[in-house]
Amino acid sequence: MLLVLAVFGVAAIILPALVRALGRRVFLVAGLVSFGAFVHTLLQAPAILDGDPEAYPIERLAWVTQLQLTLDLSMDPLSWVLALVITGIGSLVLVYCSWYFADDEPGLGRFAAVLLAFAGAMYGLVTANDVYLLFVFWEATSVFSYLLIGHYTGRRASRGAALQALITTTLGGLVMLVGLVLLSVQARSSSLDVILSSSPAGALTTTAVFLVLVGALSKSAIVPVHFWLPGAMAAPTPVSAYLHAAAMVKAGIYLIARFAPAFFDMPGWREVLVGLGVATMLLGGYIALKQTDLKLLLAYGTVSQLGFLTVVAGYGTRDTALAALALLMAHALFKGALFLIVGIIDHEAGTRDLRKLSGLGRRSPILATIAALSLASMSGVPPLFGFVAKETVLYGLLVGVESGDPIAVVAVVGVVLGSVLTVAYSLRFFWGAFARKAGVDDVTSLEHVRRGFLFAPTVLAITSLALGPLAGLADRALAGYPTLFEAPEGKPYTLALWHGFEPALGLSALTIVLGAALFVARTRVAAAQKRLSTGLSASEAYWDVMSGVDRFSARITSLTQRGSLSFYLGVILLVFIAVTTAGLVAGSTWRTDVRVWDYPAQLAIAVVMIAAAIAATQVQKRFAALVTVGVTGFGMSALFALQGAPDLAITQILVELVTLIAFVLVLRRLPAKLGDRHGSHHRVLRAVIAIAAGIVMVLIALVAAGARTTERISLAWPELAFVDGRGSNIVNVALVDIRGWDTMGELAVVIAAATGVASLLFIRGRVDSTSRAQRVTMRRRARARVQQSRVESIPGERRNAWILAGPTLDPRHRSILLEVVVRLIFHAVIVLSLYVLFTGHNLPGGGFAGGLIAGLALVARYLAGGRHELTAAVPVGAGAVLGTGIAIAAGAAIVPLLFGADALTSTYWKAELWLLGEVSFVTSTIFDIGVYLVVVGLVLDVLRSLGAEVDRQGDDASDRASGRRVDSTLADSTLADSTKADSTKEGRS
């Protein structure tokens, strides 16, 4: 069985590839696969028919062992019969498809693959012996059904119907899953066998079983969710024949039949199933009588028959179980055939409307004959198999009536009435499809139906015919499942064509007569139906519900999703304030001692910082706001210095400088005034939120400071740093050694941010990370430009080029003082940065501070000489610097692993070197070099992006404005144009 499943799966994957070579004949391959599965199933017959449950084939394969999920397959008589139906009819339908579709049908490969995969899923569904596996196959059939119904992707009706079927059946499937989970938890096993044989009882079980029934009934299109099945007729007709008549809709019936032996006497089981079944049978039959589209007629007929099957399978006695299986088989045979016949009519005549069809019977007597046979079987006319099945049903139910079961009475009355409708719409179908009608032109195109096209429906019809007389054979095949029920007294009922003159026979005759009468009076019936029409339809109710859900979600969205970031942030902050305050009030210990200050200078610094912060919120000019914020940063630096944190003070001051410059680089492109478009809204509300948040933070600080219960762990750090890390600067050793991994993470963040900056600015790839050849060209061009500007500089004014690219600048923008100073200090500053880097292990400094100092040196070069100066100063890309830095840091982390130590372990060397004296070296310095390079790379990246690239884009814009030919590559100008186009578009919107 696992093999069969695997073959189905693999074949479905291969099929689309075969379409090119085989065209529509690909379906013959698929049909062969399904036929192989049919034969395989047939070969299991000895084991199944033997009747010994121990001998039934079982296959198990571990699947997800952690969840105790197994691919647990087993085949008992019930599974066997269904597997035969699925694979047998599957192969016929697939063969039929090769005549139904043209070679150039769009999506042919996908369709063939999905149809075959569906057959596999269906096979898995009926053989699964694990409820979760069953559920997986169950949902798989829903999804495949969705894909198949929606095959005509270009048709709206097709997509809508597919979605409707999917939503309805998966909704039922999810409810079913809950039921299955309840059952498997209760039985402590997910094995279907175990669950059913333990036959649990109680309120929980009842609930669980009903949840499972919801899934089963929705899959089998039982009232009130019957509407999806007629909708699903938007599918190609072979799909309707297979999924919506023979196979998928039987999944629900299968589940009812599977559960019935264990639960038929559960309170409510019989009442619900018989009640809903009868309702469905009558409603389906009633609506089928109204249809003018042959396919819809069959669809409602199928709804009716599914109701019928639900009644019989749900009733749950030995005889009705036998009847249910017989009926299921009979239905698959005749309904499959009828759908295929409708497909042929539609294919050849171009319509399925019975008002447009006329004279088909004479055109194609063979088609009419096989249709007649199938319809007769559906109506329960002897000697067809449908008659045998219906006889058995009536017998089984009448036994119930005799025993005084009121439900049996309902069932018998319902079945008889439903069968009358069945006979009537069967006759209507035959008349509609094949009769000659006055005033309608004969269909002429049905001259030569190809034999192959007729093959599948003929086989099905002949089987219907043959199984009547051969009912004994069928009885032998079907008798296994009914033994799960208690055997009635006396000789068990068997399937047979002739049981003598019994009440059941009388009822059969009665239904045929009444049905025929109903058909004869069809004009009056139609008029009556019109008068009775309420205009209500379950399908419309479904669409109303769906659009109601849409409207509801739109309402909810517009309530919660205001579209304003400040609003969201405000909500988050309010929740933060409320929850934290509640927590602080509810149970906090206030054990913190508060002193006013550590030293008086704190007060002065604090006053300046607070004033600056308040000013920052109020000023209207961009640069003023920047400077006030900067004041708080320098204040921080002062606090750090006084608090005994020299590393922090240095780093803060350096970062503050770089930040200031980065801001200026960007803000110079923006208007000077802040918020000139929207101004400042909701000032009071924002102030309230802000102040509350500030107060909450103060309270948090007060509580948190008192929360410490043990000595701080950093008490061990001086020892760790000095002895193990070989450095006196505890903070630096912590960064590169003790907590090296944290720094590694930080480097990653820095690189990500730098990359982000570059990718926001360099829209068409980084100019500074181009190939070597291009870089050489660029550098040559830059040098040429430098030369040229020297020549072009004002005659007589021989300015010394203090820096490389100074002459490229407009003389008005040059500052000779700045150029001289930069020239004098640049190298000194770089040396200083290296000194800070290498002494950082023992003195304040280290990679971060050193990197920032070097970065500031580059900033100075850029400010003095512009972007060309920057290219001249650092001929490599910022990405290369960042990459080298992280590679060195990672190397420092990984190399110790090669020596069997932990990552980032440091080693210490000390040696006497000639001239230099005693030299010592700690390997964690290598890591610090990586840090240094990453920081330099970050600053360089910011300068290249926010500085040089912004300059270039600005130059381009002013070049364009002045109408000069832009000296830039084509890519640049396209970029500028597209940017311009973007901005105008945005501006309009």
Added chain:
Amino acid sequence: MSISLILVITMGALFAAGVYMLLERSLTRVVLGFLLLGNAVNLLLLIMAGEAGIAPIVEEGVADDAYTDPLPQALILTAIVITFAVSAFLLALIYRSWRLANADDVSDDADDVALREGAVEMPVEETAPDAEDTEFPTDDARSRA
């Protein structure tokens, strides 16, 4: 543990000012608010270091608890650099927003506003299938549909 009231109050003020600016519409103010918040958080970490001691540079004869707690310092150092990296990113965002949309503000999401004001047509629901009586429509039937 004993903490400095002045520092705590400064921290609260920086925090409040930062939040206030973060709630602005102007992107520049938002980024400046982010910087203020960064400073406030660093200050909070510093407060958690407790009383000021001597700089954490190991010297002989100094007790381990005489140094200022180095752990928050390591955290703050990292935070300072990351704040810079992130604010550079935010600056790049501002610049790009300015280049593309000529705007330096956080505008409301147009779709959300339209939805709230009922100006949005609900997406057309795939309604019940139309009755079509064949799968093989002729060409003129197809063009009519």
